[in-house]
Amino acid sequence: MTPSIVLDSSDQSVSYVGPQWQASSDNSTFAGTYNICLLGTNTSDLIPTMLFSFEGTGVSFYGQPSDNLQLNYTFDSSTTLVANLSYAHGIPGKTGVRIWGFDNVTAGVHTVSLIPTTGQPIFDYFVITPCASSNLTGRTIALDDTDPGIKYNGQWTEQSGTVYSSGMSYNGTIHGSTTPGDSFTVSFTGDSISVYGLLGQQAGSHSSTYSIDGGPPTFYNYSFNATDANISTLNQKFFSADVSPGQHNLTVIVTEVSGSQTRRLRTELRDLRRDHEIVRAQQARLARRMVPPPPPPPPPVARPSRGDNAGLVEAPPPPYIP
Missing domain, CATH: 2.60.120.260 (Galactose-binding domain-like)
Structure with missing residues (x-):
């Protein structure tokens, strides 16, 4: 990715x-x-x-x-x-x-x-x-919900190009599900991860669990009493966790969708919405994946002079400006 x-x-x-x-x-x-x-x-x-x-x-x-x-x-x-x-x-x-x-x-x-x-x-x-x-160290990395590294299981559906009451989702796309048991998994390298999405203000509720590396699940539940099919709130945080620096796996499972939240899917407005993950990269492994293999080393020099040695000095990388 x-x-x-x-x-x-x-x-x-x-x-x-x-x-x-x-x-x-x-x-x-x-x-x-x-x-x-x-x-x-x-x-x-x-x-x-x-x-x-x-x-x-x-x-x-x-x-x-x-x-x-x-x-x-x-x-x-x-x-x-x-x-x-x-x-x-x-x-x-x-x-x-x-x-x-x-x-x-x-x-x-x-x-x-x-x-x-x-x-x-x-x-x-x-x-x-x-x-x-x-340099990706300490940076916030975004994975859109359409990233091929995210593996969906079940009846997830994708919506793109929709303009909601408050604006547009990240990259203009959203995945949604109203089926308990549907899930997705994603691997990431970093020291924290958050999942954001969109919430609709319709009567009903939906809930999901979030588990890192097979650990105990964290439960998220959203419920709303009023009914307004025209109002949706973007960039809502469903889950966030700090982890030890390194590679991890996040598993998300839909556990409940009820009330008018379920009926909302029939109007093509999904209920449990997952827009994007935000991963703070603690290591620059993703950047290193983008770097091509280094060229083979130059042949040895029998009698290197100072000029020869100077020619083998590698220039430093350009300065990084955050």
């Missing part, structure tokens, strides 16, 4: 210039926080700018766009350019939307600045495509 690094917009490695930027919270956002640029609400001479560096081959910026949003940007040492925004203009006011980003850039460390010129953009999280030299 190819990992993706996820960075919250409020991470300390992201810099915001200008008093137009404000941080706030919402339980439907990726980590419960977001950053908004309130253009026209401050007379400061500072140009509102977001500065961000990453190591990899691509980055995407997710959040909540506005109808008239326009952005300028710089990439590394480029001049100021106009961003070609990629989101669908029919979904303003929804979070989890890919607003803009870079794909297939040269592997390495890059610096991006975003300068909103109209609208009031909300940034929620960034998704980075790492390269072979990317």
Whole structure:
């Protein structure tokens, strides 16, 4: 599997210039926080700018766009350019939307600045495509529910491209089940794991168990008394656990689905929803899997001189900028 690094917009490695930027919270956002640029609400001479560096081959910026949003940007040492925004203009006011980003850039460390010129953009999280030299230690790695490393058993169904009341799910996909006994397993390398998904506000309940390496299960139960088929809450944490650094297996089993939660599936809105896992990588094994085998060593030199030795010194890797 190819990992993706996820960075919250409020991470300390992201810099915001200008008093137009404000941080706030919402339980439907990726980590419960977001950053908004309130253009026209401050007379400061500072140009509102977001500065961000990453190591990899691509980055995407997710959040909540506005109808008239326009952005300028710089990439590394480029001049100021106009961003070609990629989101669908029919979904303003929804979070989890890919607003803009870079794909297939040269592997390495890059610096991006975003300068909103109209609208009031909300940034929620960034998704980075790492390269072979990317350091994954201590990073938050996201596995989408469609990742081939996740093994589903039972009658799970997949939904994609749906815009919910609060926004879009991670990568636009969700797996769901209403059948007790259905399960999935996933292997991961790290020191913690969390499972997030979507909850609907309909009468009924559903529950599931979470077990790491065959250990005692942790129970999760969700119930709701009111009925509103039009309201769903994204980025809800179903399970989280710290583990010893290393490789582990997580098993999730659906144990109950009842009430109107069951009927909701018949309207193509699934009840037990699993959107993505967040794995904090303690070791960089995933990165090493991306590195090709090293070339064979050079033939020995009979009488190496200082110049020959100098030619065999390997250059250090580029610096890592979180």
